[in-house]
Amino acid sequence: MDLTFYKYQGTGNDFVVLDNREQNIQLSQEQVAFLCDRRKGIGADGLMLLQEKEGYDFEMVYYNADGRVGSMCGNGGRCLVAFAQFLGVVEDQAYFIASDGPHKAFLKDGLVHLQMKDVDEVEDLATATFMNTGSPHYVKQVEALQDLDVFQEGRAIRYSGRFKAEGTNVNFVEHLSENKLFVRTYERGVEDETFSCGTGVTACALAASRAGYKSPVHIQVLGGELQVSFEQEGQSFRNVFLIGPALQVFKGEISL
Incomplete structure (x- = not known):
């Protein structure tokens, strides 16, 4: 099988992206892992x-x-919105479905603004905070x-013990001055630190x-700068937006 692929990155979080609107791409777990392999394949975090829906x-x-x-992958979602615009599927606004439900997004001044899911539960642990922003996140x-x-x-x-079976993403955050954070993330599934994690910074x-x-x-x-806007209602968060760049790096072909 010959595949035409695109490589996108959002603040260093990089992805292999495929246009499957014709539903003719079926990949096994091994094939996906090969394509994401940085030594033997294309190389990507995901x-x-x-697809059409x-x-x-x-x-x-x-x-x-x-x-x-x-x-859900926040930076991935932003990159896919940029890809949809590149294909002509959307113009400057998008409404799409992902694993955690519907998302709205818009593109403005070179940045993709992606609406994330509402967050109603924030769990305080002994030395950290745990919540689900589309993916589970431990914040220390x-x-x-x-x-x-x-x-x-x-x-x-x-x-x-608690996280071994299903896994969690692990974020380490340093509070800086002027309403700014420095964040580094270990991502499950990648099983390594990535340059950026959208649901993590959220x-x-x-x-x-x-x-x-x-x-x-x-x-x-590590891969650049992002912003997160939100409205807080008690312990809940609404209108949460992940904001940042999403760039096409290259286009290529590969045989499986």
Whole structure:
């Protein structure tokens, strides 16, 4: 099977993207993992299919780098919106369905504004916060984040007793001045640190609001800068938007 693919990245979180509107692409777990392999395949943090879906502009189907079907990916969603615009499926607004439900998005001044799911439950743990922003996220505040071994520390939490079976993404956040955070994330499915995690920075911004951070929160990640805007209603969050760039890197062909 010959595939035409596109490579997209959003603040260093990179994806193999395929146009599957004709429903002619069927990939096994092993094939997805091969395509995402950085030494033997194309290389990516995940793979996405853009598909037609009645009632929506398109459907987002997301796979983790290990080849398994993944939960919602915020940066992936932003990249797929940019891809849909590139294909002419949408203009400057989109309404699509993903694994965690419907999403709205719009493109403005070179940035993709992606509406994330509402968050009604925030769990306080002994030394961290846990919530689901489309994917499960463990958020821990630390000092001197640049020097932290995110792979080892994140892996230890991801495979700890509570999270081992289903896994969790693990975010380490350093509070900076002027309503800004520095975030590094260990992602399940990739099983490594990534340059950016959209649902992760969303969780970090919402957690920081409880420490007095105001919308929009600015987030520095290894791959660039993102923003998260939201409305807080008691312990719940509404109109949550993940905002940042989404760029096409290249187009290619590969044989499976």
